[in-house]
Amino acid sequence: MLSSLLRNWTGGLSRTTALTGDLLVPSSLEITNVRGRKRALKQTITRQQKLERRLKREEREAARKQFSFMERINIRRMKSLLSPSQQYPGRLNRDEEEALPEQPLTNVFIRSHVKTQFYSVAKAIDMHRELQHPSIYNNPKAPLRLRLELNMTTEKQTKMVGSSDEIVPVPHPFSHNEKRTILAFVNDLKLQEVAVEAGAEIAVGQDMIKKIIKGQFRVDDYDFCVAHQDMATHILPLRGILKTRFPTRINGGPGVPHLGPLNMDPAEVEANIGAVVAAACAHRNAALGPFVNRALLMTIPGEEHYALDVAAWMPVPSEEELEKLERRRNKKGKKKDEKKTEGGEDEEGAETAAAAAAATA
Amino acid sequence: MLPACSRALIRSAERLCQAATASQTLSRNTWVLQRVHAAPVTPAGLPQRDPSEIRELERYEVVDYETSKAAGPLKVILLEDVEGVGHQFDVVEVDRKRARTDLLLGKKAVYASPFDLKYYADMKEKMREELAARVRIPYELLTVSRELVKLVVPLRVNMENKWKLDRRIVKTSLRQVGVDLLDDAIFLSDASASINGPNFDLEAKLVRFYVVVSQQYIIPMLGRIAHISADDSKQVLAPEKLKQPTAADLAKHGLLPEEPYYHKSSEIDNEFDVATFMRNRAGQQK
Secondary structure (H helix, E strand, O other): OHHHHHHHHHHHHHHHHHHHHHHHHHHHHHHHHHHHHHHHHHOOOOHHHHHHHHHHHHHHHHHHHOOOHHHHHHHHHHHHOOOHHHOOOOOOOOOOOOOOOOOOOOOEEEHHHOOOOOEOHHHHHHHHHHHOOOOOOOOOOOEEEEEEEEOOEOOOOOOEOOOOOOOOOOOOOOOOOOOOOEEEEOOOHHHHHHHHHHOOOEEEOHHHHHHHHHOOOOOOOOOEEEEOHHHOOOOHHHHHHHHHHOOOOOOOOOOOOOOOEOOOOHHHHHHHHHHHHHHHHOOOOHHHOOOEEEEEEEEOOOOOOEEEOOHHHOOOOOHHHHHHHHHHHHHHHHHHHHHHHHHHHHHHHHHHHHHHHHHHO | OOOHHHHHHHHHHHHHHHHHHHOOOOOOOOEEEEEOOOOOOOOOOOOOOOHHHOHHHHOEEEEEEHHHOOOOOEEEEEOOOEOOOEOOOOEEEEOHHHHHHHHOOOOOEEEOOHHHHHHHHHHHHHOHHHHHHOOOOOHHHHHHHHHHHHOEEEEEEEOOOOEEOOHHHHHHHHHHOOEEEOOOOEEEOHHHHOOEEOOHHHOOOEEEEEEEEOOOEEEEEEEEEEEEOOOOOOOOOOOOOOOOOOHHHHHHOOOOOOOOEEOOOOOOOOOOOHHHHHHHHHHHHO
16 A cells, blocks of 8 residues: 555656656746846946946047038048049049930030040140130140050959050150150160160160179169060069069060140151050950040140040950950850859759658658 | 740730730739649540649749839820920820829820820821921920020130130130030120230120020020139139129120020021121010
8 A cells, every 4th residue: 555655656756857857947948048138138337337338429429520421421532532543534434424425416515415525636636726725725835645544454353454664665756854764784785885875874784784683783763674685584683673664575665655745746646646555555465355445635734635536546356366365264154154063963962862861751 | 945835825825915915904914834844745535634633733933924024115195395205296105104203194195095196196287387386496405505504604815915705715615614516606796706805804704605506596605704824823813613693793794684596497607697686686675
């Protein structure tokens, strides 16, 4: 009897423990969780902390009130203006004027209501001459300035066309009062003389290169360097010293990089512009599209600018170059596609595996 | 390539779609679906199985739906001249949103229904003479003139060299404020043509000149003499900030307020005495 009672009792006990094990434990856990969160919310802060917070908030508000809304906008704009390509007269964005008509609809038109009009060099010079006429700005010999806006993108999105200093030989030179010193590397003594006659400050040979490396001969005073072809291998150690002035096939040539005065013959100015544009275009693969986004003819000083039609001087990419570029692009595309399909297959595999697992379960 | 049966389904759906447009449904709500699993072809001679017998055959996927494409422009008949859209009784295709929010609501246009097309064509025929007699200035001329009459062009002249106000100076000054001319469509009034300098008494003087758009539309414009120099050390005498002068301001310079004039045909060239014509017109209006 007693034993049966005992058995019953223990049985009841085991049942209660089972109950607590199954039901009470999770709910008690919940309670502790909730209690913990509430406690964090109600946590009091000391007077010191309150003061600190208030000071911080006031400081933040004061910083915000320092400039008005428009001032803040202007500050942001000024920051973005640091890039020379963004400075006046800015950069041509063809997407922005997509909705505008190609040609003016009337003989009198507002310039901002039509797409950018591109003028011939002669017409642009004509307009500049009218502006610089003695009865208006009175600067008929103003030096002409060419502003080129370039597309610096290359095949790779993360890569840009490198910077370079360069002298461009123009077909119609003219006198300008700026002084440029040119250092020529020539081995042959006769050619050295020719180089000096052509305008180089000094022509040096192979022996001088070692002196330059040792620091006995300063090259800081020379603005540009040119080299004869037979010196190509000898000047290689100077690459680190000359940096951007180091003569390469692209930038090595003597001459003057101005366009000429306003009273110069338009045909000559046109030839000069052609030379400069062609030299600039040599820096980028022609197959990638036009390097020059917009070419503006301006005067110094003066803000008036006219867009030039430079399409004639853009290098035409050969079939071979275009094909090469296409092939390279296709290769990249293929690689990406392959990666994608591989990924897709993997996912499919995972899915089928999951489905199989579900089926077995 | 879709299976044959689903292609047939799409065809039938297209037919449905056409039927829907023909009956002028107001909502564009047609969906083109296709079966996920193609039903097996019923062998010849055997009765067709109940399509609801296999549940898988009742699963469909979306091929296309009508609202995935823009509905395109709306064809309306204009009931009055609307700038930039067309003239009265013209049948034009306009942006759907513009038509709904502006033209149709404002009773400036009606839908080009078969009845209305006939009704308004008859009315246009009836009113032909009245419509032809109406003076209608082309929209592109209006937009240019509105921009031009707002301007007070600083006429830049040199402060050291002798100058005489002429077309070239006005043209160059216009170019500097962003107005380009393809020809010499500038006419100076007699008073302004006699202005010469340098004369600092003339600084900030208002000058009247006329620009003729498309040899047809004479726009009276205002210029303001501004002596300048390429030399930075020379100061510009008057502030460059220009506001639209009132009639009282104009009177100080001996000018009258003038309105643009639209000539019936494009024949205003260098032989046309624009200055005298406009002066007489302004006198009459006064």
